[in-house]
Amino acid sequence: MEQYIIKGGNPLVGEVDISGAKNAALGILAAAIMTDDTVLIENLPDVRDINVMLEAMTDIGVKVERITRHAALMNSSAIGGVSVDYEFIKKIRASYYLIGALLGKYKRAEVPLPGGCNIGSRPIDLHLKGFKALGAKVTIRNGSICAEAETLRGSHIYLDTVSVGATINIMMAATMAEGRTIIENCAREPHVVDVANFLNSMGANIKGAGTDVIRIRGVERLHATEYSIIPDQIEAGTFMFAAAATKGDIMVKNVIPKHLEATTAKLLELGCEVEEFDNAVRVVASRRLNCTNVKTLPYPGYPTDMQPQIGVALALASGTSIVTESIFENRFKYMDELARMGAVSKVEGNTAIITGVDRLTGARVSAPDLRAGAALVIAGLAAEGVTVVDDIVYIQRGYECFDEKLQSLGAEIEKINSEKEAQKFKLRIG
Ligand code: UD1
Numbered sequence: 001m002e003q004y005i006i007k008g009g010n011p012l013v014g015e016v017d018i019s020g021a022k023n024a025a026l027g028i029l030a031a032a033i034m035t036d037d038t039v040l041i042e043n044l045p046d047v048r049d050i051n052v053m054l055e056a057m058t059d060i061g062v063k064v065e066r067i068t069r070h071a072a073l074m075n076s077s078a079i080g081g082v083s084v085d086y087e088f089i090k091k092i093r094a095s096y097y098l099i100g101a102l103l104g105k106y107k108r109a110e111v112p113l114p115g116g117c118n119i120g121s122r123p124i125d126l127h128l129k130g131f132k133a134l135g136a137k138v139t140i141r142n143g144s145i146c147a148e149a150e151t152l153r154g155s156h157i158y159l160d161t162v163s164v165g166a167t168i169n170i171m172m173a174a175t176m177a178e179g180r181t182i183i184e185n186c187a188r189e190p191h192v193v194d195v196a197n198f199l200n201s202m203g204a205n206i207k208g209a210g211t212d213v214i215r216i217r218g219v220e221r222l223h224a225t226e227y228s229i230i231p232d233q234i235e236a237g238t239f240m241f242a243a244a245a246t247k248g249d250i251m252v253k254n255v256i257p258k259h260l261e262a263t264t265a266k267l268l269e270l271g272c273e274v275e276e277f278d279n280a281v282r283v284v285a286s287r288r289l290n291c292t293n294v295k296t297l298p299y300p301g302y303p304t305d306m307q308p309q310i311g312v313a314l315a316l317a318s319g320t321s322i323v324t325e326s327i328f329e330n331r332f333k334y335m336d337e338l339a340r341m342g343a344v345s346k347v348e349g350n351t352a353i354i355t356g357v358d359r360l361t362g363a364r365v366s367a368p369d370l371r372a373g374a375a376l377v378i379a380g381l382a383a384e385g386v387t388v389v390d391d392i393v394y395i396q397r398g399y400e401c402f403d404e405k406l407q408s409l410g411a412e413i414e415k416i417n418s419e420k421e422a423q424k425f426k427l428r429i430g
Helices: 022-032 048-059 093-106 125-133 164-175 190-201 233-245 257-269 304-315 334-339 370-382 402-407 419-429
Strands: 003-007 013-017 038-042 063-068 071-075 108-112 137-141 144-148 156-158 180-184 205-207 213-217 225-228 249-253 273-276 280-284 320-324 344-348 351-355 364-366 386-390 412-416
Touching: 003 370, 003 419, 022 038, 022 048, 022 093, 022 164, 022 190, 022 233, 048 063, 048 093, 093 108, 093 125, 093 144, 093 164, 125 137, 125 144, 125 156, 125 164, 164 180, 164 190, 164 213, 190 205, 190 225, 233 249, 233 257, 233 280, 233 304, 233 370, 257 273, 257 280, 257 304, 304 320, 304 334, 304 344, 304 351, 304 370, 334 344, 334 364, 334 370, 364 370, 370 386, 370 402, 370 412, 386 419, 402 412, 412 419
Parallel strands: 013 249, 038 225, 156 180, 364 386
Antiparallel strands: 003 386, 003 412, 038 071, 063 071, 108 144, 137 144, 180 213, 205 213, 249 280, 273 280, 320 351, 344 351
16 A cells, blocks of 8 residues: 655745646536537546546546546547446546436436545435436436436526535536526536536536526537646645645646635735735745634635645644534544644534644654545644655545655655655655
8 A cells, every 4th residue: 555655844845836626627527428529628637536537437438538648538429328337436426427417418327326435424415406406307226326307407406505516417417408597506616617618618508607606508419629627726725735834935836826815815814925926826934823713615715625734734833723614524534643743633523623733743644535635744744753644545536746746845755655665765864
C-alpha cells in the first residue's frame, strides 16, 4: 500500500499549476454520452476518479481516446447497454451521473445504488424525485436504480435541500425532455455552471445555472463540441492553505479567483496576505495564524470540501476556533489523526472546537477520505519531524501529482511502498 512520507518544517514557496476540476469533469464526462457525435474534452484532470469514470463509460460501449494526458475524444454512438457495472459505482459515487445522462438520452438507465461513504450518509432521494417528476418510473431492483420512461416531460421541481449532485443529474435528464423544466433551490457551485455550459455547447437550452433557479427548454438532439473544463477550486484552495499552514508564499496559477472567494476571505481572517491576479492568486503567510470561526455552506459559502484544510491551519493558529460542518455529518474523523500530531480539539456533533498549538509533531496517520487526506499532508508539511500518511489512495482520487506539485514548492515528500523506502527517505533527510 502506497504511503506519503513527509519531513515537515519547510515553508512552501513557489508557483503551482492547478488541474481541471474533478467534480466538474465527472458531470461533463457523463453528459458527453448524450450526443452520438464526437466530443473533445480538454483540461481533464489525470486523477483516479476520472480514470474510473472513463472505464465505466468504456464498459457500456463509449469509445474513449485519450489523445493527451489531459484531453479525451469521446464517441457514444455505439453504446451497447444502459446498465452500469457495480465495480465502478462502488469506486466513485459520482458515476450516478450516468443515470441522468442515460435516462435523458435513451429514456432508460440501470445503475447500482452507490454504496456508503465515509463522510456520512449520502442519500440520492432528490435525484430520484427529479427523475420521477420528469415522468420516469424509478424502481430499485437487485441493488440497482432502474429508471425508465416512455417520454420524459418537462416539469417544475423544487429541491428540498441544496444538492450539487441532484441539480446536475436532473439538469441532464431534463435536457432532452419535452417542454420546459424549472428546477428551484438549485446548487450554485461553479461545476454546476460548467456542466450547464458544456451541455449548452452541445446545443442544450439551459438558463440560470449559477443562480438558484435553472430553466431548461428540452431539445431533440445534442451535437459535437470541444470544451475545456474549469480549474479545480478545491485543489487550488488546498495549496492556498498549504501556504498558510507552512508560513509559505505560493502563487497558485490557472485558477478563477472568483471561485475562491470564500477561501480567500478566511485566509485573510487568518492573517495571510492574498493577492489576486486575472487567473492566479498568491498567498503569503509571514506570521502565526489568527483563530477564526467557519461554517460550511453551499456555494458561495465556505465549501465543505475545504473544511479539513482550514481545520489543520486552525490547529496551528493562536487562540480557539469553532468549525461547524453543516453539509455532511461525519467529516471530523481527521481530528483524531491530527490529535496524534499534537493538535487539541473537541468534536461535538457537527462542531469542532480547536485550540491552536505552537507546533505539531510528525506521526503516522491515516487518510480517512480525499480532502481530509490532503489536509493531513498539509499538517505533515507544517509539523516538526517525519509524518507518514497511510491510505493515500483516497488522495489520489482527486489530486493530480500531489506529491510532485508539493515537491516543486520545496516540500520534502515522497511516495513510498515499503518500510525499506521509508528508511531510505529518513537516511537521506538525516
Ligand atoms: C458534491 C461533491 C462533493 C461535495 C458536495 C458538497 C461531486 C462529485 N461531489 O457531492 O465533493 O462535498 O457536493 O459540496 O461534485 N442530499 C440529500 N438528498 C439527495 C442529495 C443530497 O439529502 O438526494 C444532501 C446530502 O446528504 C448533503 C447535502 O444534500 O447533506 C449536499 O449534498 P450534495 O450537494 O448532493 O453532495 P454531492 O453532490 O454528493
